[in-house]
Every structure is written in C-alpha cells, then in structure tokens.
Amino acid sequence: MNYRHSFHAGNFADLVKHALVLWLLTTRQAAGPVTVLDTHAGAGLYDLTGDAARSREAEAGIQRLMAAAARPALIEALAAEVAALNPNGRVRFYPGSPVLIARALKTADHYVGFELREEVAGLLRDSLKAFPGARGEIGDGYDMVRAEAKQARGSLVLIDPPFERPDDYLRAAETAGGIVRADPDATVAIWTPLKDMETFDGFLRRLASATAAPTLVAEARLRPLTDPMKMNGCAMVVVNPPKGADAAATEICRWVAGTLGDAGARAEVWRA
Template identity: 55%
Template sequence: MNYRHAFHAGNFADLVKHAALLELLARLQTSNEPLQVFDTHAGRGLYDLTGDEAQRSGEAEAGVGALMAAGDLPDALASLRAAVSQLNGGGEASLYPGSPLLVAGRLRRGDGYLGCELRPQEHSALSEALAGWPAARTACADGYVEVPKRPVGGGRTLVLIDPPFEKSDDYDRCVGALDAITRKTPAAVVMIWMPLKDLETFDAFLRDAEDAYGRPLLVAEARMRPLTDPMKMNGCALVLANAPDGFDAVLKDICGWTVSRLGDGGQARVWTAA
C-alpha cells in the first residue's frame, strides 16, 4: 500500500472524523465504566503540517486552517479545535493530532487504547508519538484481524475503523470487522469512516453492512460537492453501530458546518439505515 496520510492530515475528512470521535469519547465517558478504544488503522499519530507532503497537497490549509480561523464554530467542533490549539501551544497549527493522540490525551484511569498499524515505518512513528501515554498501546498488525480479537469483558468499547480504501477489498473487510466485533461484543460502539466517491459504491456497502449488523445504523454524509465524478473524493461518510442516543444531532452540526464552510455545492445528510 502506498497511502501516506501525511498528504491528507487535517483535511475536511479529518475534521469530520476527529470531531465525531472526540464527541463519542465524551459521551461514552459520562459513566464510571472503563472505556477501551480500538483503532484498526492508526497511522503515525502525529502529523507535521509544515512538511513536504502536507504543503504539496494544501489540504490542511483548507481544512484545519479554516477550523482554527472560524468565528462561527458549533460546539461539536470546539473540542477538536481546542485539541489542535493545545498541541501547538496556542500558536499556529503546524502540528495535527491523529486519532491515537486525540484518544490518548483523554484516557482516564482504567481506560485503554490499542492502535493497530501494519506498516513498520508508520508503526514506529506511532509508538514514538504515544510514548508518554502508558495506557495507549500499539500493535504492528492488521487491524481488521487484530481488533475483533480484543473487544471483550466489562466496561464500554469504542472501535474506529478507518482504512485508506486503496484496496478493492477494504469495503468487504470493514463489513467483516463490523460483524465480528458486534457478534463478540454486541454493545460495542463502532464508527466506520469512508470516502464518498459515488453513490453506487456507498449504497452497496450500506446494504452489506445492514445485512451483517442486523440493526439500525446511523449514517452521516458530508458531501463536499455533487457526486458526479467517481474518480474524485467528493466527500466522506461515517457509519455508526450502537451510536449514543441523540448523536445524530452532533453529526448534523459537524457535517453541516464542514459542508457549508468548506464545500462547493455539496450537502450534509444524517439518517438511519435500518
């Protein structure tokens, strides 16, 4: 796989995914139950937005750059902006936290995190980024295989499935992981991130996910532009199993702001697939 998230760190899709992740953490940590978080495709955990990859793509400037400068930010995106600001000491956003660092900074006593990253070089960077967080562990492993082994026992479970979608079987493997995780841990909250290119691919995934899960799924779409060119990433979507009550309102705020401020003739949609 030649995917390098450093080219895309801090873009609109990261804003949607990471704002939702932080809000999920906040909801699931309202009780005293321990929380275990699993990340199937953790990446390197920390991204330098001044690096060559980020500068070449320009995606961070149009994403997190706009987030940090916004004067009309909804509460659902405020935690992400605060996390980015804290990481950068209140200065210009030159560093961007991936999901591992965002989660690690919010782990309570008794909580835990496992981030899987298959590529050795990226895993090495991930281990370094999380070195100061003893409750955050890493595995140089295939998250599709590793994570379904883990969510068991008491407490709460949150799983982020966030592959690069460069392999033709990523959609099928997401469905397989959702099925395996929720069979073993029925109450696990699972959030799948995916790109939106064309409706045919997305609808086919949803049909398979609905068949595998057998219960309603919460779906959030941030269509940044009309889905007319399947060769482009026209937006992104989140698909959630066991979403907390009322979480649709949070997703509407996140997707609505992102599309209205950063999109081009797009549309935000949040709905239930049953």
C-alpha cells in the same frame, strides 16, 4: 483512490471524523471506563509541513477551521485539541486519532491502535509514549481488533482504512459485524470516502447484512458526487450509536459542509 493519513492530514474529512470521534469517546466515558480500538491508526501525529504540505488539503481544512470566527461546540472541542498542540498559534501539528484519543483518556480508559506498515507503526509508538493508557501495535487491524474486542466489553471501535485495497469495504463491514456479534454493546464507527453513491450504497448493504444493528449514517458532501476519481465528501457510519448521536453528527457535518464546501455542498444524517 488511495487515502494515506500523512498526505491528507487535517483535511475536511479528518475534521468530520475527529470531531465525531471525540464526541463518541466523551459520551462513552460518561457511562464508565472505555477501551478504544483503532484498526488503521497511522502515525498518530502529523507535521503539516511534511506530506500534507504537498496536498495543501490542510489549508482548506484545519487551517480554515482554526481561523473561523464562529464554531459550534463540537467543532470547538476539536479546535481546542489542535490549539493545545500548537501553542505558538500556528497550525503545524495535527493529531491523528491515536493522539487525539490518548489525550482524552481517563485513568481507567485504554486505547489500542494497529498499523500494518512497520515504519509507520514505529512512529505510532513514539507518538503514544507519553500516554500510559495507550499503545500502538503492528499488525492487520481488521483481525486484531476483533480479538481485542472479545476481551473489552462495550468498546468503541474506529475502522478507518486508507482504501488502498479493493477489499477494504468488504473487510470493514465484516469486521464491524464480527465485533457487534461478539459484543452487542460495542459501538463501531467506520470512516469512508464519498466518491459515488453506487460504491457507498454497496458498502451499506454489506454492513447491514453483517451487523443487523442500529446504524447511523452521517454524510458531509463538499461537492456533488459526479466525479468518482475525487473524494467529493466523506461519511461516518456508526453501528450502535449512543443517544444524541444524530444531533452531534448533524452539527458537525452541517458546519463542515456549509463552511468548507462548494455551492452544492450539503450534509445528510440518517438511519440505515
């Protein structure tokens, strides 16, 4: 299963990822200036009338979120960011992690996002032009965030690969391990699809071996994990989670699963 940002922009998995990333950033900012590093940044901003219109996943994701009458605080925070980009009330534009984070940066904060594909890296740079504390770079994010993390102590790192390559799970675990070994104060958030438990459990075992650090697993399952060809849910795996992360992840995952999922949907938040 390939996961391209532009095709899936604004779907349920983006809601889980981006609501939790916003909370993680705000929490880290409370302790002082923060550097955010992003391995697979994508284009930064998405027009939902483009590739996403073909998948129609945004209709079942961000459009339902924006129409919901009652939203918990951490979901409301994401809704406010989307509303700010769509002042006419329609939901045409959706912020990827780069724009979402760049909009929330304080004066002393920094964001560096990496994108391997040259044409997408150009879109990334364009989307960040208005934000002096943010920049987009072309290159292999797995390797480049490790070099950047050595220079930025206590960074917040987002690992969000498209899972187009068979070694993405392995490289995500190895990259997280390299970061926390070099900087034990770093927080690393890894997004993964949930297709089947065998794949996910294997990833968690690799990650535990690579990091040996406290790890939070937040799952939002929209349907039972019975068809490995479908993205039945998603997970955010947070290495070195800050205080309050369990409650924050529970609020987000319960709302997404309960509001957007099928009858068998559920949320699970636990420590690996």
